[in-house]
Amino acid sequence: MELCDLSALELTQLLRQKKTSAVEILESTLERIGSVDGRSGALDGGALTDEDKQKVHAFITLTDDRALEHAQQIDKQLANSEDPGPLAGVPFSVKDIFCVTGTPSTAASRILANFKAPYTATAVARMEAAGALMVGKVNLDEFTHGSSNESSAFQPSPRNPWDTSRVPGGSSGGSAASVAAGEVPLSLGTDTAGSIRQPAAFCGVVGVKPTYGRVSRYGLIAFASSLDCPGPVARTVTDAAAMLQVISGADDRDATSAPTPAPDYLSTIENGVKGMRIGLSPDYFRITYPDPQTGELLIQALPAEIERSVRQAAEKLAAMGAEIVEDVPMPNTRFGIPAYFVISRVETASNLHRFDGVKYGLRTKAPTADLTQMYRQSRNEGFGLQPKLRILMGMYVSAAQYSEEYYKRALRVRTLIRRDFESVYDPAGKYRLDALLTPTTPTTAFAMEAIYGNSVLMQYADQLTVSANHAGVPGISIPAGFDKSGLPIGIQLLGADFCEDKLFRIGRAYEHATESAEWRQVKPQVLR
Amino acid sequence: MSESITVDVFDHLVGLAALELTPDQADYLRTQLNHQLKVIDELKAIPLDENVPINLHGVPYEKATSSLPREDIHKPFADPKSILAQSPQVDDGYIIVPDIPHTTLK
Structure with a gap:
């Protein structure tokens, strides 16, 4: 196993034990990028070669010089017995929708291809202040407008590391792909309708959409300001929690950032699920989608293997002491x-x-x-x-x-969606849930070009994630095995406002329950 | 399928959006808009009584979770040249644009 395959927290431990250096970690990361990523996305990228079709193409811009300078500084701090920060020496990628001083900040759009940001987004600044090494800016759907990453003006667009004929999801497709392929242990993405959780599910990694306001949007090139949430992509729940700890908190430069202090996530993450109430809703086990030919809305059950993954997760959590509450109504989910x-x-x-x-x-x-x-x-x-x-x-x-x-009607429907969540989390209500457990996506990763161009069908890839954005509540997608084609399945936990700590506890408990599962030993196609 | 967004309505929208489109682009975009509108029309069937207010953001802005208004303090940006450097055309610190159309009001 290479350094770049370790989790963020494993890397910080090795670094503090002086068993490696930040520069060595960075070298391992850049070597992995060199072996799996292929050519970076560029305007007028030209025709795809057969080799292109085997690569990940997560990055638009590499910032290796910046990362090397930072890594050398971290090593110097450690040599001088100074504290370099909680994520010291951990490489991370940044969705290219965040401004970072002096770097191209393109939003994957031709209109910003030549834009060099004169300031740095708060979330990125906090990561670097915590000692994390920004190795580059990763691809996305143009202005985050999509669910497959194919709409990027910078081609080749990212491919799914588990099967490079499939999309990585979107819009944070570069983030999820770079984490899944072991190019970085952490990535900073954004989630407006599921843009972190959906690609995390497609790529078999962990993705967190924090509560709206938990993470500052300063320096984020805006798509939909009342819905956009920056958040972590990671390979483990604990790493995602450690990253959210660093990037969360009030920010004078974003009036919608919340002063609500983030609890110490890592101090409770191993507390287990005993006594927690976790709901299953039939409204998340059926999908509504328009017939591609007629446009008529159809309702049908989810693919059996996706539903089975959720129910098996519920059984495992129940065996660990959680109380599973069935038939929780979320009737307005379909209007998301x-x-x-x-x-x-x-x-x-x-x-x-x-x-x-x-x-x-x-x-x-x-x-x-x-x-x-x-x-x-x-x-x-x-x-x-x-x-x-x-x-x-x-x-x-x-x-x-x-x-x-x-x-105005849509904004009133948003109230109904919000009320669904308030009702089931109400401590004095009928359900008193700590979290809902749902599938993250209605399908696993679809083939490149299979849906792109059909803007309606593409949007329905987000139907199980978008309600959390309307309501502002937090959500996390966690890997839960594979379908019969060997593609990752994601399960989702949705919580009450500012209760990310509970989602991390449940997610971590699920990791414990499945740590010896065979599927956890399988590597992505690009690493086999 | 009936089309709510006719060619005339679409052309008006393109003007409002400050865009110019090729015929192929216009055809694709208008078709997609009408498909999307069919989905959006599902909202019309939802019963909404008077007790359902609009919601502009999911999490309520309550005192404990909202930033307090702060004093409006002028903080000069450290490197204004880096901002001006992003403009496609600058001369002596001024951003240059083509002629601004004028309409004489009667």
Whole structure:
């Protein structure tokens, strides 16, 4: 086993015991990236070769010089018996939707391809202050607009390390793929409808969507401001908890960040689940999706092997002392996607209006008669189809004559979704849950190009995750074995506001319960 | 399937969005918008009584979980040149843009 295959906390222990150095850890990481990643995503990436189809392509930009300088500094601090921070020497990747001073911060869009951020996002700054080594910026769906990572303007787009003919999920596809392939033990992603949890499930890693406000959004290029949540991607629940500990907390530069202190996650993570009440909801075991031919909405049961994974997890948790509560009603889950189609589009239309070729980003080189034509031409050249689609829908559903019918109605439906969660977590209510246990995704990773282009079907990949974004509550996706094709299955835990600590406890208990399972020994295709 | 977003409505939206599209792009995007609208229309069937207010963000902004308003203090940015350097066209510290269209009001 290489250094780069160890967990973040194992690396910090080795480092503090002086059994390795930060520079050695970094060298191992860069070697792994060199062997599995292939060429980085780039504009006009050209045709895919057969070799390209076997690689991960998680990264857009490597920041190895920055990481090396930091690693040398960490080693010097350790030599001087100084504390280099709780994540000292741990490599991490950053979804390229976060601004980091002096680095290209592209949002995987042509319109920001030449943008070098003049400031650093709070979550990234906190990771580096904790001693973690930023090794690069990873690919994503353009402006986070997608669930497969294929919409990136930087091609080749990432591939699933378990089967490179499959998507890694999205939009944090580069984050999940880089962690799954052992390129980094930690990655910083964002989750607006499931963009951390869905790719985590597809890539067999752990992904956390914190409570809205738990992590500052400062320096995050906004998609849908009331839904966006930065969060960790990791290979273990404990690593994810350690990372959330570092990045969480109030921030003067984000008025929506919460002053609620984060508890010491690692001090309770091994406390087990005895006495915890964990709910199963039939509303998460059925899916609604539009018929690809007719558009008619169909309702059907989840694939049996995904449901079986959740129920087996419930049995294991029950055997460890948790009380499993069946038939918990979450009746408004099915409205998550229709409401999201409205709310997220209105917010993104507003947020993306700032990209106009004036202050930063792409300006058309074509001659333009006036400022208005320059705006239009620059935006047309700079945005891909998915941002354009979202902007146009946002314009439509927020127009004065439709706002009541669509936007305001969607915001009221959001209240219903929120009430579902409040009801089941209410300590004085009927269910008094500590968490809901659900599947993370309706399917395992789908084939590249199988869905891309069908914007409706693609959105339904998020139907089991998006409700948590509407409600603001935290969620975590954890690996739970494989389907018959050898693709990872993810299970999801959803908790009450600011109760990430409970999700970590349950997730860690599940890891204990399955630590000797055969599926935990299987390596991703790119590492075999 | 009936189309709520007609060509005329779509062209109006494209103008509002400050975009210019090729015919192929316009065809794809308008088709997708109408497909999405069919899904969105599911919202119309949901009974919403007067006790259902709008929710602009999931987690309520309560005192314990919300940042308090802070004093508005001017903090100069350390390196304003790094911001200006991002602009496609700058001259002597000014951002340059093409002519701004003017309309004479009657």
